[in-house]
Amino acid sequence: MELLPNIIFSVILIIALGFFVINIKRLRRNINFGKGQTETIDDSPQRWKNMIRIALGQSKMARRPIAGILHIIVYLGFIIINIELIEIIIDGIFGTHRMFSSIGVLYGILIGLFEIFAILVLIAVLIFWTRRNLSRIKRFYETKMMGWPKLDADLILYFEIVLMSLFLLMNATDVEFQNMNNGNLISGLIYPFFEGFSSETLHILERSFWWSHIVGILIFLNYLYYSKHLHIILAFPNTFYGSLENSGKLNNIKSVTNEVNIMMGKTSESDTLDDINFGASDVKDLSWLQLLNAYSCTECGRCTSSCPANITGKKLSPRKIMMDVRDRIEEVGRNIDKNGWFKDDNKKLLGDYISKEELWACTSCNACVEECPISINPLSIIMDMRRHLIMEESSAPNELNNMMNNIENNGAPWPFNQQDRLNWNE
Amino acid sequence: MSRLKIKTIEDFQNDGTSPETLFWIGCAGSFDDRAKRITKAFVRILNSANISFGVLGKDESCTGDPAKRAGNEFLFQMQAMTNIETLNSFDIKTIVTTCPHCFNTIKNEYPSLGGNYDVYHHTQFINKLLEEGRFSIKGGTYKGKKITYHDPCFLGRANKEYSAPRNLIKKLDAELSELKRCKSKALCCGAGGAQMFKESEKGKTEINIERAKEIKENTSKIVATGCPFCNTMLTDGTKSFEENKKVEVLDIAELIVKAKDL
Numbered sequence: 001m002e003l004l005p006n007i008i009f010s011v012i013l014i015i016a017l018g019f020f021v022i023n024i025k026r027l028r029r030n031i032n033f034g035k036g037q038t039e040t041i042d043d044s045p046q047r048w049k050n051m052i053r054i055a056l057g058q059s060k061m062a063r064r065p066i067a068g069i070l071h072i073i074v075y076l077g078f079i080i081i082n083i084e085l086i087e088i089i090i091d092g093i094f095g096t097h098r099m100f101s102s103i104g105v106l107y108g109i110l111i112g113l114f115e116i117f118a119i120l121v122l123i124a125v126l127i128f129w130t131r132r133n134l135s136r137i138k139r140f141y142e143t144k145m146m147g148w149p150k151l152d153a154d155l156i157l158y159f160e161i162v163l164m165s166l167f168l169l170m171n172a173t174d175v176e177f178q179n180m181n182n183g184n185l186i187s188g189l190i191y192p193f194f195e196g197f198s199s200e201t202l203h204i205l206e207r208s209f210w211w212s213h214i215v216g217i218l219i220f221l222n223y224l225y226y227s228k229h230l231h232i233i234l235a236f237p238n239t240f241y242g243s244l245e246n247s248g249k250l251n252n253i254k255s256v257t258n259e260v261n262i263m264m265g266k267t268s269e270s271d272t273l274d275d276i277n278f279g280a281s282d283v284k285d286l287s288w289l290q291l292l293n294a295y296s297c298t299e300c301g302r303c304t305s306s307c308p309a310n311i312t313g314k315k316l317s318p319r320k321i322m323m324d325v326r327d328r329i330e331e332v333g334r335n336i337d338k339n340g341w342f343k344d345d346n347k348k349l350l351g352d353y354i355s356k357e358e359l360w361a362c363t364s365c366n367a368c369v370e371e372c373p374i375s376i377n378p379l380s381i382i383m384d385m386r387r388h389l390i391m392e393e394s395s396a397p398n399e400l401n402n403m404m405n406n407i408e409n410n411g412a413p414w415p416f417n418q419q420d421r422l423n424w425n426e
Numbered sequence: 427m428s429r430l431k432i433k434t435i436e437d438f439q440n441d442g443t444s445p446e447t448l449f450w451i452g453c454a455g456s457f458d459d460r461a462k463r464i465t466k467a468f469v470r471i472l473n474s475a476n477i478s479f480g481v482l483g484k485d486e487s488c489t490g491d492p493a494k495r496a497g498n499e500f501l502f503q504m505q506a507m508t509n510i511e512t513l514n515s516f517d518i519k520t521i522v523t524t525c526p527h528c529f530n531t532i533k534n535e536y537p538s539l540g541g542n543y544d545v546y547h548h549t550q551f552i553n554k555l556l557e558e559g560r561f562s563i564k565g566g567t568y569k570g571k572k573i574t575y576h577d578p579c580f581l582g583r584a585n586k587e588y589s590a591p592r593n594l595i596k597k598l599d600a601e602l603s604e605l606k607r608c609k610s611k612a613l614c615c616g617a618g619g620a621q622m623f624k625e626s627e628k629g630k631t632e633i634n635i636e637r638a639k640e641i642k643e644n645t646s647k648i649v650a651t652g653c654p655f656c657n658t659m660l661t662d663g664t665k666s667f668e669e670n671k672k673v674e675v676l677d678i679a680e681l682i683v684k685a686k687d688l
Contacts, residue, residue, distance in 0.1 A: 250494060256500055313629035360624075362619050407492070411488050422484070
């Protein structure tokens with residue numbers, strides 16, 4: 001009977017990790033559904049530097065100082081407090097109690113640090129909640145943000161409030177730990193509230209907080225896949241694979257290069273006989289990197305709030321583009337789960353999720369790309385969808401057709417004769 | 427107005443020589459009346475610094491940027507490959523241009539199609555001339571005056587060039603007064619991504635009007651920029667300012683020409 005808690009703990013842990021692995025596999029499969037062209041990903045050391053600087057070092061967060069600093073607190077708290085998980089898991093499996101407390105002063109320093117961060121995270125999260133729900137910051141209130149995205153954002157905050165509180169309460173009700181008086185910086189202040197409790201009650205409370213805390217963490221871990229909170233994992237690969245080129249560079253489609261070479265008589269061989277789609281109308285036409293971008297998006301809306309089209313009231317919202325891509329690839333994923341393969345559902349990213357009006361409003365100014373704290377590129381998706389509109393559907397606004405006819409016929413977007421190119425000097 | 431001294435690359439070839447650089451003029455600089463004045467201003471600067479430069483004249487054609495950003499990759503690559511053939515046949519090594527769109531396309535998108543050149547925006551080129559002691563700028567006309575600067579997206583965010591144009595404004599002894607949204611946070615003028623050639627989508631306001639509001643808040647009477655399209659958009663956007671708020675939108679090359687009376 002004594003082993004029962006250890007067994008229950010191990011079973012819960014295995015089930016939680018098992019579900020997590022299943023979700024990661026599903027994530028991989030969905031991301032690899034993207035068949036579009038990516039730039040060659042070299043193994044430049046710059047990629048590691050970018051990941052360390054942008055994801056680990058949070059270098060772009062403080063562009064918006066308030067949200068940035070609060071985020072860095074929560075992020076550091078998350079990383080640091082989770083060190084304690086090692087002890088919790090060991091205790092859970094082997095039935096020990098505070099396995100590492102024997103290391104003495106260092107243990108007190110660590111737990112003290114965790115407790116300080118726990119209280120800082122609590123404060124930061126409460127401010128986040130206030131910003132989201134009371135200050136009603138504009139970028140949190142576009143149509144796409146209503147419903148699940150709003151609930152998701154709040155749920156994450158509630159999760160964090162509950163987990164941090166449980167962590168502090170679990171320490172506060174641990175009589176043995178309080179008597180050690182080593183690192184109970186914050187919980188030592190809560191302890192007096194429990195003074196009248198019998199040692200038995202305190203033990204039961206401590207166990208309940210301990211169990212709720214670890215089970216809460218395991219639930220949160222499995223919540224990630226369904227949430228924008230997935231960014232805590234995907235921000236790392238996403239910044240690693242982010243473009244190393246000037247953001248002004250838009251990729252040259254290789255299959256088009258082949259076609260143009262043939263047209264210009266530079267080569268006669270066509271290695272593009274396969275069924276080629278130019279541009280993207282659905283998630284399968286996007287690249288795995290673009291789909292990874294979509295799963296990494298935290299819906300913070302910095303892109304949208306800096307987008308000139310959005311600022312001036314146009315329909316385009318770069319964040320919505322990213323959220324639409326994730327919604328669609330999720331829909332496709334569920335379709336595959338159900339049928340074993342992708343059964344045509346007569347739906348497309350273009351039209352059913354993203355409208356032409358949104359796509360044509362973009363000025364390709366790169367503000368969204370510049371703002372993203374984790375190197376997401378909404379512009380590349382907008383451009384790939386425009387490519388589909390032009391090259392597969394020939395559906396461009398009329399003025400653009402005129403512009404392109406002019407370039408084709410006289411080498412300028414306006415109807416002037418190429419022979420007159422030096423007339424400016426008349 | 428008298429004609430400026432220019433030579434085509436073909437002229438150079440006929441003389442058996444080659445110029446130090448090619449001046450890629452771009453469609454706006456060739457055909458748009460306002461932008462032609464920017465072209466002339468930069469030619470005056472090149473001539474006063476005794477730079478041997480050539481132009482392509484009738485051999486120049488659109489880089490393909492507006493087609494590419496509209497989504498027409500075919501037309502873009504046709505234009506790009508034709509231009510690269512021309513440039514390579516003249517053995518061009520260095521290119522300077524007054525248009526950030528041409529600059530971005532030739533610099534970033536031509537290399538993988540076989541076009542490799544040293545590409546400069548004219549503000550970078552003028553800085554280079556200053557560093558090499560081949561050209562100098564003195565205050566004069568703009569000494570102590572407030573000038574604000576609008577970052578073109580394709581020079582700024584797209585290519586991380588924020589300092590070259592600012593350095594030139596400082597060389598004019600002018601007081602550079604930044605707009606609220608500047609450098610990597612600069613607001614677009616509304617022309618990029620082929621928007622220049624179409625009506626904008628339905629919204630509350632136009633992007634250039636939004637930018638103009640910010641220009642009005644900044645009390646500078648001169649708005650400097652380094653892009654013919656930004657120039658057009660901002661000139662239009664600021665047109666409606668009351669008499670006492672009127673601003674002048676000028677390219678940095680024009681500021682230098684006026685300051686030096688070239």
